Amino acid sequence: MRKLVIALLLLPIMGVGCAPESQEGTPSPGTAPDEGTAPEAATDAEFTIGVMPKLVGIDFFNATERGAFEAGNELGVHMVFDGPVTNDVNAQVQMLDKWIFKKYDAIAVAPNDPDAIAPVLEKARSRGITVVTWDADAQVGARDFFVNQCTSASVAKTLMDVMAEGAGAESNYIIVTGSLTAYNQRIWMDEMEQYRQSAYPGMTNLSETPKASEEDQALATQVTTDCLKAYDTLEGIFAITSVALPGAAEALRKTGRADDVFLTGLATPNAMREYVLDGTVKKFVLWNPVDLGYLAVQVAVASAKGELQPGVETFKAGRLGELAVKGDQVILGDPIIFDSDNIDQYDF
Amino acid sequence: MIRRVLAMREAALALVVLALFAVFAFTVEGFADWFNLCEQSRHWIVPGMIAVPMTLIITTAGIDLSVGSMVALCGTVLGLLYRDAQWPIALAAMAAVLVGLSCGTLNGVVSSYLGIPPLVVTLATMALFRGVAMGLSQAEPVTGFPAGFRWLSQGDLFTIQGSGGPVGLPAPLVALVFAVLLGWIVMRRSWMGRYIEFIGDNETAARFAAIDTRLVKCGLYAACGAICGLAAIFHTALFATAKADTAQGLELSVIACVVVGGTRISGGRGTVIGTLFGLLIIGMLGFGLDMAEVDWLGSQHIVIFVGALVIVTAIFNEWMARWKGDHQ
Numbered sequence: 001m002r003k004l005v006i007a008l009l010l011l012p013i014m015g016v017g018c019a020p021e022s023q024e025g026t027p028s029p030g031t032a033p034d035e036g037t038a039p040e041a042a043t044d045a046e047f048t049i050g051v052m053p054k055l056v057g058i059d060f061f062n063a064t065e066r067g068a069f070e071a072g073n074e075l076g077v078h079m080v081f082d083g084p085v086t087n088d089v090n091a092q093v094q095m096l097d098k099w100i101f102k103k104y105d106a107i108a109v110a111p112n113d114p115d116a117i118a119p120v121l122e123k124a125r126s127r128g129i130t131v132v133t134w135d136a137d138a139q140v141g142a143r144d145f146f147v148n149q150c151t152s153a154s155v156a157k158t159l160m161d162v163m164a165e166g167a168g169a170e171s172n173y174i175i176v177t178g179s180l181t182a183y184n185q186r187i188w189m190d191e192m193e194q195y196r197q198s199a200y201p202g203m204t205n206l207s208e209t210p211k212a213s214e215e216d217q218a219l220a221t222q223v224t225t226d227c228l229k230a231y232d233t234l235e236g237i238f239a240i241t242s243v244a245l246p247g248a249a250e251a252l253r254k255t256g257r258a259d260d261v262f263l264t265g266l267a268t269p270n271a272m273r274e275y276v277l278d279g280t281v282k283k284f285v286l287w288n289p290v291d292l293g294y295l296a297v298q299v300a301v302a303s304a305k306g307e308l309q310p311g312v313e314t315f316k317a318g319r320l321g322e323l324a325v326k327g328d329q330v331i332l333g334d335p336i337i338f339d340s341d342n343i344d345q346y347d348f
Numbered sequence: 349m350i351r352r353v354l355a356m357r358e359a360a361l362a363l364v365v366l367a368l369f370a371v372f373a374f375t376v377e378g379f380a381d382w383f384n385l386c387e388q389s390r391h392w393i394v395p396g397m398i399a400v401p402m403t404l405i406i407t408t409a410g411i412d413l414s415v416g417s418m419v420a421l422c423g424t425v426l427g428l429l430y431r432d433a434q435w436p437i438a439l440a441a442m443a444a445v446l447v448g449l450s451c452g453t454l455n456g457v458v459s460s461y462l463g464i465p466p467l468v469v470t471l472a473t474m475a476l477f478r479g480v481a482m483g484l485s486q487a488e489p490v491t492g493f494p495a496g497f498r499w500l501s502q503g504d505l506f507t508i509q510g511s512g513g514p515v516g517l518p519a520p521l522v523a524l525v526f527a528v529l530l531g532w533i534v535m536r537r538s539w540m541g542r543y544i545e546f547i548g549d550n551e552t553a554a555r556f557a558a559i560d561t562r563l564v565k566c567g568l569y570a571a572c573g574a575i576c577g578l579a580a581i582f583h584t585a586l587f588a589t590a591k592a593d594t595a596q597g598l599e600l601s602v603i604a605c606v607v608v609g610g611t612r613i614s615g616g617r618g619t620v621i622g623t624l625f626g627l628l629i630i631g632m633l634g635f636g637l638d639m640a641e642v643d644w645l646g647s648q649h650i651v652i653f654v655g656a657l658v659i660v661t662a663i664f665n666e667w668m669a670r671w672k673g674d675h676q
Contacts, residue, residue, distance in 0.1 A: 089587070093587055094391070097388070098638060098639070101388070101639060103378070115491040119588060126513050126514060181489060212488070214487070
């Protein structure tokens with residue numbers, strides 16, 4: 001009992017102990033935004049941008065990292081590139097919290113989920129941090145700009161055209177995706193279906209629910225192997241993430257079905273090189289991730305410094321030149337189709 | 349007088365909390381910042397709430413390793429009922445608490461009435477509950493929760509305009525204060541607390557003293573489950589996501605708060621106020637090291653710190669108890 005009384009007596013002391021600290025704490029961060037609010041006052045050495053991929057350690061995001069640092073060095077800003085080790089939105093939220101605490105000037109993030117990421121991005125914006133999404137979007141109100149690798153319609157069209165050419169305009173196909181909730185993948189699949197209806201009504205999607213591989217290459221191999229057994233009339237497979245496509249290619253090679261099933265999708269040349277050279281995969285599609293990372297940083301920095309405002313038609317993005325701006329989206333351009341002829345020109 | 353104050357664990361812990369705060373405040377930029385601390389404290393609510401029933405369980409010389417899995421399972425059920433079964437969010441949240449209560453009751457019945465050690469029972473249910481959550485959700489996260497629901501963990505009771513933007517008092521702190529108050533009343537202001545300490549001290553003697561030890565213990569595990577269900581609501585609201593693989597390692601944080609707070613791991617002596625200080629110490633340590641960009645051993649330094657701290661304080665607690673026993 002007496003212990004408790006003393007403990008309780010100590011509580012207010014603790015409170016007093018906290019109060020002056022927090023008051024001391026507030027003026028010092030207060031001085032930083034004062035300097036920060038005037039864009040010209042913030043010299044570039046003080047400007048910090050945090051760039052977060054969906055996950056670290058895979059080819060695609062390693063390539064975006066190179067591009068991001070290239071832009072960061074060109075612009076002379078301090079850059080941090082970090083993300084979770086799995087495609088976990090909760091981990092992204094916790095890391096973003098820390099970046100807000102550290103009062104970064106701009107954040108460029110590739111969200112794993114548009115809804116779950118939105119509150120922390122709104123919090124960042126309410127603290128005066130410029131927020132740009134890239135690779136995948138968040139809810140519209142949660143960010144300043146979205147750096148769109150290419151419009152979803154152009155990705156969908158390119159994929160379907162490659163499939164129609166490879167497997168025929170009457171073919172049956174399935175789609176292997178990353179996670180079912182990933183916003184960009186859902187949109188691509190919607191656009192693919194729309195384009196199929198207008199351009200290739202003879203083609204059939206055998207899997208009404210796409211096959212999820214959760215950004216896990218071994219799982220993608222497993223899922224694809226299962227599908228090869230389950231669908232007798234299967235002629236084509238789309239694997240629409242950079243992890244799913246090599247996984248699916250491995251399944252095709254193991255089962256020796258590369259001649260009767262046409263596989264295409266989205267992945268990096270480095271991950272696909274061996275499968276293209278041995279003929280398992282004839283053609284696949286991707287935008288340039290080095291350019292994507294480069295553009296994300298260019299847009300975030302320009303937006304934070306007030307050089308890029310909503311409503312403009314074009315944006316001059318360093319070595320990429322003038323790019324189209326549609327509303328609050330900056331568009332990187334059309335995707336590249338890789339095959340055995342051109343794959344050796346790319347290293348990412 | 350000073351020596352007597354220091355002999356008291358809660359007072360000593362309060363000093364440790366103050367010292368830790370002072371050290372981080374002076375050495376780590378961005379630590380003593382009202383906004384940062386308030387925002388970070390949102391992450392302490394879930395372990396803090398669960399640490400209260402865990403304190404009581406450990407005081408009876410028991411343990412519950414399944415708390416993280418219960419949070420994941422309850423959150424998953426909440427998400428699936430809301431999204432797939434289209435239940436109103438409040439009803440889905442109540443169902444989550446009921447699921448937690450059922451899980452906790454299972455732990456309690458098997459360990460108390462069937463006499464299987466709680467360490468084994470809850471180790472098994474830790475895997476079991478996680479597996480059920482994975483199976484139900486197909487390992488697929490549920491998102492798209494309404495703003496009113498997210499407010500529970502992300503909202504503020506009130507906000508004031510700070511220099512760097514609005515600063516608010518996090519709404520979920522109410523739940524933590526309520527949980528600690530309830531735990532304190534049970535431990536220090538009711539017959540329950542004396543029973544719990546008696547059971548942990550000498551269960552056989554407690555049974556001979558006509559205490560229904562099995563009922564008390566079973567009730568504690570059930571209550572722990574229900575609070576995990578409640579915590580799952582706040583956990584889901586905090587991340588606006590319900591997923592089956594969330595809250596991994598939560599049991600370590602929770603048990604660390606309890607042990608660092610001065611509760612004996614071998615039972616017999618427990619303090620809810622100490623656990624609250626334990627939460628502050630563990631929380632500040634994690635936050636401070638994080639903000640200091642300490643990067644020893646990958647990013648595993650916090651787990652290493654917490655693990656080491658638990659061992660050291662557990663030994664210290666035992667040593668203190670024996671030393672006191674010799675001198676009283």
